[in-house]
Amino acid sequence: MIDLHYWTTPNGHKISICLEEMRLAYKIVPVDISKDEQFAPAFLAIAPNNKIPAIVDHAPLDHGAPLALFESGAILTYLGDKTNKFLPSNPRGRATVAQWLFWQVGGLGAMAGQLHFFQSLAPQHVPFAIARFEKEVKRIYAVLDRQLANHAFIAGTDYTIADMAVFTWAATYDMLKLRIEQYPHALRWLEKVSARPAVQRAYGIAKKINPDAPMPALFM
Ligand SMILES: N[C@@H](CCC(=O)N[C@@H](CS)C(=O)NCC(=O)O)C(=O)O
Structure with a gap:
């Protein structure tokens, strides 16, 4: 299981799209950045840069302790390596x-x-x-x-x-x-x-978590 520390912004959507595309089991942990929840000590322990997205993989690739990651590019690359999907190996x-x-x-x-x-x-x-x-x-x-x-x-x-x-x-x-x-x-x-379909699902999840989230014209 992966915890996705997420808010309904472009950087947040990247990882919900990726998890949906890869069909990985995950749980969303909302971090409402409009209420400064990104500065809560529990979140900073995972993401010291106080920005979403972040993940905690409780079953990491190396079978070691849970892995916490921040920075969307690092997370996407890790998930690509974990699943061997959407990231070439050559x-x-x-x-x-x-x-x-x-x-x-x-x-x-x-x-x-x-x-x-x-x-x-x-x-x-x-x-x-x-x-x-x-x-x-x-x-x-x-x-x-x-x-x-x-x-x-x-x-x-x-x-x-x-x-x-x-x-x-x-x-x-x-x-x-x-x-x-x-x-x-x-x-x-x-x-x-x-x-x-995975992209549609990810934006649908965003709407449920935060009905006030600005939605791109593509999803209207
Ligand atoms: N380079 C970071 C950018 C992350 C980022 O800017 N996140 C914004 C939301 S889109 C955020 O958490 N802002 C809260 C803050 O700046 O306090 C990434 O790609 O993950």
Whole structure:
């Protein structure tokens, strides 16, 4: 059994999608970040960076003590290794998936998060910050669109953990006030991934846990 310490955000959805895709047994432990539950000592013992998602695998690969992990990219890679699914075992395929996974965590997710903050949450209107992050997020969507122009999925021909990671952030285009029709290859891929039963289940779970969770237009 795996405990998923989760809230209904793009980084949280990555791991619920992955667990659903892999059909692993898991239990959601909600960590409501709007109520600062990520700072509770019990959560910090698992995730010292005070951010969701985190997991505790009570039956880890090495049959040792329960394994606690934070950082979505590390969790997705661990689950790929645990199940041998959605992560190639050959070095070339693995490196390609890792490349896009790191691109998502360090680029798309970080920049989209900042853009959303300055567009919609900041107590002050800071036009320079909005312009800076909007330009960078548009550049990143253009990179995604070019990659998907000649690949069925992010890392090539197969759906992998990189698609799960990129999907949950790329799907927030309406929240980021982007015109997704400007990225037609990304839109085709977004529609294909959003229709996967495991992805539908993961967003359905989010709605049940937090009916106020912002839902991407793809799920309306
Ligand atoms: N790089 C981290 C980012 C995690 C992250 O930013 N989580 C947000 C929710 S989407 C969070 O927990 N924020 C709470 C806080 O900053 O206190 C990952 O990929 O897991």
